[in-house]
Amino acid sequence: MNLTLYVWRQASAASAGRLSRYEAADLSPDMSFLELLDVVNERLTRQGEAPIAFDHDCREGICGSCGLMINGVAHGPLKATATCQLHLRSFRDGATIYIEPWRARAFPVLRDLVVDRTAFDRIIAAGGFVGVSTGSAPDANSLPVPKTDADLAMDAAQCIGCGACVAACPNASAMLFTAAKVGHLALLPQGQPERMRRALGMVQQMDAEGFGGCTWHGECMEACPKEISIDWIARLYRDYIRASATRPERVAVEVAL
Amino acid sequence: MELNARIPSGPLAEKWDRHRFEMKLVNPANKRKYSVIVVGTGLAGGSAAASLGELGYQVSCFCFQDSPRRAHSIAAQGGINAAKNYQNDGDSIWRLFYDTIKGGDFRAREANVYRLAQISVSIIDQCVAQGVPFAREYGGLLANRSFGGAQVSRTFYARGQTGQQLLLGCYQALERQVAAGTVRMYPRTEMLDLVLIDGAARGIVTRDLVTGKVESQVADAVILATGGYGNVFYLSTNARGSNVTATYRAYKRGAAFGNPCYTQIHPTCIPVSGDYQSKLTLMSESLRNDGRVWVPRAGGDGRPPQQIPEAERDYYLERKYPSFGNLCPRDIASRAAKEVCDEGRGVGPGGLGVYLDFGDAIGRIGEAKVAERYGNLFQMYQRITDENPYQTPMRIFPAVHYTMGGLWVDYNLMSTIPGLHVLGEANFSDHGANRLGASALMQGLADGYFIIPYTLGDYLATAKLPRVDATHPAFRAAEAEVGERARKLLGIRGQRTVDSFHRELGRLLWEHCGMARTAAGLKANLDRIPALRQEFWENVNVPGSGEELNQSLERAGRVADFLEFAELLCRDALHREESCGGHFRVEHQTPDGEALRDDQHFCYVAAWEYQGPDRVPALRREPLEFENVHLSTRSYK
Numbered sequence: 001m002n003l004t005l006y007v008w009r010q011a012s013a014a015s016a017g018r019l020s021r022y023e024a025a026d027l028s029p030d031m032s033f034l035e036l037l038d039v040v041n042e043r044l045t046r047q048g049e050a051p052i053a054f055d056h057d058c059r060e061g062i063c064g065s066c067g068l069m070i071n072g073v074a075h076g077p078l079k080a081t082a083t084c085q086l087h088l089r090s091f092r093d094g095a096t097i098y099i100e101p102w103r104a105r106a107f108p109v110l111r112d113l114v115v116d117r118t119a120f121d122r123i124i125a126a127g128g129f130v131g132v133s134t135g136s137a138p139d140a141n142s143l144p145v146p147k148t149d150a151d152l153a154m155d156a157a158q159c160i161g162c163g164a165c166v167a168a169c170p171n172a173s174a175m176l177f178t179a180a181k182v183g184h185l186a187l188l189p190q191g192q193p194e195r196m197r198r199a200l201g202m203v204q205q206m207d208a209e210g211f212g213g214c215t216w217h218g219e220c221m222e223a224c225p226k227e228i229s230i231d232w233i234a235r236l237y238r239d240y241i242r243a244s245a246t247r248p249e250r251v252a253v254e255v256a257l
Numbered sequence: 258m259e260l261n262a263r264i265p266s267g268p269l270a271e272k273w274d275r276h277r278f279e280m281k282l283v284n285p286a287n288k289r290k291y292s293v294i295v296v297g298t299g300l301a302g303g304s305a306a307a308s309l310g311e312l313g314y315q316v317s318c319f320c321f322q323d324s325p326r327r328a329h330s331i332a333a334q335g336g337i338n339a340a341k342n343y344q345n346d347g348d349s350i351w352r353l354f355y356d357t358i359k360g361g362d363f364r365a366r367e368a369n370v371y372r373l374a375q376i377s378v379s380i381i382d383q384c385v386a387q388g389v390p391f392a393r394e395y396g397g398l399l400a401n402r403s404f405g406g407a408q409v410s411r412t413f414y415a416r417g418q419t420g421q422q423l424l425l426g427c428y429q430a431l432e433r434q435v436a437a438g439t440v441r442m443y444p445r446t447e448m449l450d451l452v453l454i455d456g457a458a459r460g461i462v463t464r465d466l467v468t469g470k471v472e473s474q475v476a477d478a479v480i481l482a483t484g485g486y487g488n489v490f491y492l493s494t495n496a497r498g499s500n501v502t503a504t505y506r507a508y509k510r511g512a513a514f515g516n517p518c519y520t521q522i523h524p525t526c527i528p529v530s531g532d533y534q535s536k537l538t539l540m541s542e543s544l545r546n547d548g549r550v551w552v553p554r555a556g557g558d559g560r561p562p563q564q565i566p567e568a569e570r571d572y573y574l575e576r577k578y579p580s581f582g583n584l585c586p587r588d589i590a591s592r593a594a595k596e597v598c599d600e601g602r603g604v605g606p607g608g609l610g611v612y613l614d615f616g617d618a619i620g621r622i623g624e625a626k627v628a629e630r631y632g633n634l635f636q637m638y639q640r641i642t643d644e645n646p647y648q649t650p651m652r653i654f655p656a657v658h659y660t661m662g663g664l665w666v667d668y669n670l671m672s673t674i675p676g677l678h679v680l681g682e683a684n685f686s687d688h689g690a691n692r693l694g695a696s697a698l699m700q701g702l703a704d705g706y707f708i709i710p711y712t713l714g715d716y717l718a719t720a721k722l723p724r725v726d727a728t729h730p731a732f733r734a735a736e737a738e739v740g741e742r743a744r745k746l747l748g749i750r751g752q753r754t755v756d757s758f759h760r761e762l763g764r765l766l767w768e769h770c771g772m773a774r775t776a777a778g779l780k781a782n783l784d785r786i787p788a789l790r791q792e793f794w795e796n797v798n799v800p801g802s803g804e805e806l807n808q809s810l811e812r813a814g815r816v817a818d819f820l821e822f823a824e825l826l827c828r829d830a831l832h833r834e835e836s837c838g839g840h841f842r843v844e845h846q847t848p849d850g851e852a853l854r855d856d857q858h859f860c861y862v863a864a865w866e867y868q869g870p871d872r873v874p875a876l877r878r879e880p881l882e883f884e885n886v887h888l889s890t891r892s893y894k
Contacts, residue, residue: 063332
């Protein structure tokens, strides 16, 4: 099959970018989307042009490195699928495809399709953990966890941190990402002691990074390769409001620490 | 070079306890005066950096990915072993130890493996406390499943994403230390050299992958947790970025490389679909709990699988290995798949595949239960192949997955370079010639959470380390070398891309140093690899400059190292005139085609010492002494 690509090219964070057109011929429908970029890059290299920079690593949909806006849709047309797991059989022969990086103030473009997502790490550092140092854990079976809670926690914990939720959101909000971590830990007994400060700390960091607020569009859930539900945002609101309302002084002191 | 494994004296079960008492401690108030570099943020590196940060050391942690959460441990699917015996099915520390030693075909150190089995139970406790959502039973307690090479259920899992959940637990612990100020994280930063001063590891030279800036990082000790070298084969289940550079450059600075020929070829991967293929995808071994492996009895049987009657199917693993059946270890399952394909009974395009069939399981426990256990794996399979495994059997074929070889380390996980510690897949230590399923996660976390925090303290408390900084001539010289190498790669402007060399190298290795190795094939590789390397340095095309985000340059540096390392791998495979675990020499097999070990001549660790460019490395032997287990012929029949 043959495709016409328009790819966002931008030499560095400081320079302006533009869409460049490339023709890709003799492709197999069984090829993955990133393999399509590999093929184009091999040709560009042979022609002495700069290959297209893009993030990728595991190529099996779990590391969360890859992420492209494909025809304006985060991770492309297939539901519940990261870019690396998208195959050309999802496109028709002769199609034109626009490929762009995630667009969000908190995710500045570094080059071509590569963006800086370290803001996500800082949101986790602001409370997305259980504060248990190595060696201090009780026996693993000392606290039973209802299977339904453990399963539900796992639904949220599957987040791969790719940033598609931010890219898909008209407000560039990181609410789904933040909510998934808050929700995962809030369902488990181990997450209770820090539950309130976690919700406050992570939301405050999210705001500080320049992500927008949630206005309930639901685009994040549609784009999420792990189908993390917007319900988690409702749970986050609940914890956030409770934390702000019930223990504001104590929480404020803890967050400041 | 002397190989001193520093195995503590005393009975096996008491060695680690005794050693922990005998090791020197660093006073809590003094820990912050010591700086430690950790390279790699997978399960081993991430857990080490977090735990050392908690203890109060000043940790600098490096990864080439954009976030520490993306390290390739994240892709481990099936589970993590621990000798908890929660299932009351006869498990014990001793049994896990024995299974691991036997699974490794008696080519691992007893003392290390016993310690691993002891620590395994604490790992599960730690991970649960971090909020890792392991699978549970309705009563609220942890669930287990069985895995290859074991007859007990000791594997803990989180759906098919166990590695992801363990890594996120460890990444969160790491970020907690970043917030606390004990760990400084350097993402998108690649280690390109190791720096020694007075014979001890004192730092690394790194390249900032965004700006291209080459910098020296100084510390009192260096920890490498940079994973395995499976990508030397080009096609593997490893992430595209996984590479040998950190360990290989440490090797060139004097760290011995242990057993490079021990590579693991995993039996259940999705077959290659075309020339453009960039990686292979693993289907977790846990699938073999309920899936049955078969091929048609007759060669050239082109019928769709549903039309092949039961009597005309050969469930060859159940037939050949009745007691372990589909759950025999990976090396055995892989070789058996190769055998039936060599006989012309393989299925799918090119005849390079076997069926993994869930028909019986769906009949027995229902589609919903199968979906609960393996849903995400089935989904992944369908996405890649466009076939529905609930309706038609999966097609699988072996692929390079893990490397048991790695930098040689002593009982303290220190390499032959003082101050250079090596953890996880990057070291050679615990899996012998074959790793059992669900043991990699266990080893990575054992090394990082529960071993290095003690042994590093002992090193720092006893080493005499002069104060140095980045102006030291050794750092200046290493920086200059790194810069020069990049300029050289960028200046060639030849005709071939980096990937074309990498693919060619991969084909040579898969062909002659893969599932079956012969002296003739390995010798041919030892001629062809240097020629390919020479062509690379004359004819590779690396576009762009060194002062920018340049992914071609990153890959070129890694492939240049693979081109040297591949020779070491083949040399080790040629020297080891026996078959053991994942290393199968065609010349050494039993009449029924099983691996034939030679304990009289090869019961040792082969540690290779670099002797300079284009010189044959020196072989040092660490004899393996088995005081507690009897060396037997591994049988899964």
